Amino acid sequence: MPLLNELHFRKQMPRKLERPFGTILMLVAALGALYSNDNRLSIPGRENLKFLQGYYYYNIAVEKMPNYMKASAGLEDIQALILLQMYVQRGVHTKSSTMINGLTILLSQNIGLHYKFMNPNHDDIIEKEARKRAWWILYIIDRSNTACFGRSLLIKDDEMHLDHVEVTSKDPSDSIASIKYMNDIIKICQIHGQISHKLYKFRKSNVGENAILKMNDIATLNAKINDWINNVSINDEDIKDDTTYQFRANIKLAFYNAQLILYRPFMPCPKLKLPTSNFQTASLAICSNASRSIICIYSDLVLNRKVDRIWADCIISWCPFWATLIMILSYCESRRMGNIRYQDLDYIKTGILTLRGVESKNVLYGRAVDILLPIVKAILPPGDIFIEDQQLISFNTEFHSTVTANIIQLPQDNTNVVEQNDSFFRDMLDYLKSDSSNSVYSNNNFMITPEHENDLNMMINSMLDGDAV
Template identity: 40%
Template sequence: MNTNLIKRPKINRACDNCRRKKIRCDGPQTHPEECSNCSISSSASCTYVNPAQQNVASSYVKHLEAKLEEYERLLSEVYPDFKTDYNSSDNIIHRKRKYTPPSSSTGTTSAHINPISPIDYEDVEIADRLGYIFVSNEDRVSNDDQRRYFGRSSARGLIERINIYNGTTPQDILSSRRKIYWRDDWSDEILPHLTKPEYIHEDFGDESLMYELVDLYFTKVNVSMPLLHRERFLADIPKRKLERGFGSVLIMVCALGSQHMRADDLRVLIPGKENILFLAGYRYYGIAKAKMIDPTMSIASLEDIQAFFLLQVYSQNGVYPKGGWIAHTNAMMLSQDIGLHRKSFHGINNERQREARRRTIWCLFIIDVTNAAAFGKTQVLTERDIDMDLPSADRYGDIHSKNRLSVSYLVSLVQLYKLLSQILRSVYRLKENVNGDDIVMNISDIAALNSSLNKWLNELPVDLRIESCSNGDEEVYQLRSYLKIGFYMVQIYIYKSFLPDPRSFELSYFRITSLVICSNASKSIISIQKKLVLDRENINGTCYSDLLLSWSVFNATIVLILSFCESRKNKDINLDDLEYIQLGIEILRKREARVLLCGRALDMLLQVIRTASLPLDPAFMQAQEEHVEKHQRSGNLNEQGDILFMNLTQFERQGTDFLDDVNLDSILPSLSTGEDWSDVLNAMFNGNK
């Protein structure tokens, strides 16, 4: 027998050292590595030589004895000659199969043939026949993610109170279950064709290509969204590649790595469509969709949730951007289902596992708040619902400077988006509360938000400031640039609701100030993106950026078009806006090969420029038209784009003396034109549908 193909025994008890000291042990999670306690002790040896004593709950024994005696009595009435081979049901406990530790001899294979478990299989069979629950130690160790979270408002508290009155246990309450009502595998029997297939080695393709894609993922995606730990992930690939949870993560890692392959590398492109780069990795995406868990039928593990997160990230730049929101919502719902947002729920000793959970929930939060901002939707989970600590590189023992900088970047981004979440709840809230009373926002509220934003910028770690960066490391430069872009985008979200009314000729100091702030922020965004996209080669594309950062050029260009239209309305044309609008078009043109939404955004912007008659450089516009014809643009968008983008303004200097307490709702412009402008964004995300 080839012993290399046989799994080593699972460990489901504390190591000898922790048992002797009577301290909690995380050996089952870290095995075959040392447990956390032994790893920090130079004199301790993490072994599992001495057999564990099996303690059986007295209530469990009494239930078994009573049930067995009743069954014996009934059986003797049917078969009077029936005799048991034991004198008392007490023998149940003594007939347990003894646990024998595996041999330490490397020449003996018998210890590796069958996983050894201290479970009493005879008792399991009896308990199953009698209708009792029996949860093994192994289940408790390996299925920790399978526990569902029920909060304080659930019936959990009421059930717990019963124990105070009569000492009832969960096992007592669940001891008489009718199988027909407690089965959860009906689909396997009734709809077997819907069963998800298992992963096979062929799904991951050539092994050398797979590892190349994994490397690109950690270089270009994980560096700006450090969901996974590189060393541990690479170590798990050979032994866990075909597991559904880990395999789903790996297949999506390959899909995301494909989006950053060189443009001339055809191995990850679709045959016959090698010129369409945003289809890169679509094969891996299709396999993942077919083999990931069904979120409506399964309790997710941490890795299942990570896989859904990566699926959303891929969808953002790929051919199905409209599916990203649904994939993200699935991930958020599944994470709440297992209590990923509550640090007190899991009770996990292994610090690395706790860190993996922290990173996952905060990465989900980032996507949640940026999607809410970009789509104008409600957040699924706000920062007020999460009590997990922020990520830290120390918990993984990272000593690599870029890894530590990556985690520091993630923490800074979380802090920025906590503020954005607050902005969405205040500036973009309903105008009435639950009682029907008007909610009033004052200029002082806006000033407080702006002050918090500046405070965030001033408190950025020195090594994340764009002013202190060098051009030595491309990824580090991009991370620092992303934070500055994020600052300007959040600033735009604070003020863009207060831009001038395109149908009014009355000048409002606060509206004008808001336009100046948004216009200056937009120019800063385009300047930074120019350095990132146009002034650098980036043969593998730029690092991953969330939807808010990725869409920043589109938003900035729209704001500058508004600014030019307002200045033209007031006969104070600012040609400087046109230069930045042209730069925004060039940046989107450069990115559209890899990012589908950039191509769609570009088509929309060019049509807006035509209908608004913006006097851009004729040679530049001619080049854009030729490029459009080359790529076979199919028809025009709605010709009424000038209704929304009519006439707005900008002043050269930004005013700051607006801290008087004024009701802003009274000056918010109403842009109701009788048209449903949601159709424009709907078409952008749905394509031709």
């Protein structure tokens, strides 16, 4: 997402010791560290915890941030808070991400980012566009939190009035595709908001509103999803490199995920011994086909292409979990009907392997695997060693199944597993205390030393040039 203008960002480097821009710089460095293989960016002794890379820069940024309970926020503060939640949701403080997003939305509304007539009417194209992009990214994150974790919508479409993001003369040519992609995602998020309002709202809280859901409502929403995919800005013929390939893949994932969100409530419920209606059967078929497509697309990125940098909000990145769960339901339903689809087991295993492939950089994927493994174990045929292998991977990590082991091998002494887990969690609590005086870097001065400044400049340049590996 083009939150920052790259050329403007580079020009602001002399301001790196000023609090507003310095905070942004540290968070850009923290996010960049997540995609680097340089072990110097990891916590010493915990190099395998990729989701904690860049923690040093993150800690400096948190130190620089004011107390927003007492202070107002400017545009750079909003940008820094957006970057902050992008970093913490990967595993540092996962649950804090939604709280930070809610705070950022309130601060943004306070300075009028959601209303175009409150934006300054001057010739600074970069700032005017930056204000729009900041708000729309908050909008996307809000929709993502709702779709993935069931959070209430904080931004209502009828409470904002803002044009979509635009390509300006100040934008680098290589950022045009990302701006178009961002507009496509905004549009599908708007459709998601309509689905949430129609299907997932609290009925009793809408006094006087007709709560009857008709088939025409489902058909209308489905037509909007199909119209969106047919009119997106990035098509197959626009794929020129890995970035545009991933944008196109994300668009397809968003399309299939929207189908899941729309039809998921109408799938047959395994707990109910009632006859299955034709609409329930059709909903299961639609969700199953969408889930197969999601697993194929995402596994191609992770397992086949070995894409190290997956640029996706959680509404897209979390969909392999839902897809795998739906394939489990599809397999169970086929077994109940006496027409077992064994090929669904291959999709289930691929979905788990896909989540496993990226869990080292996002702790939520490890938790997703932990949820799925006991369920899959109950449905696999006797003698299938898939679950046993996956559990060995989980228990071979330095803590209890949230980070993938690089090399699969049995621990020499299984009796030490619990002791190692306890030791790790004690260390993690020390690492993640918000008070930096008690953190892993407690003995460090948080001013940027010359040697760290050189490393920082090299990393920023390589990251912006697309060479960070």
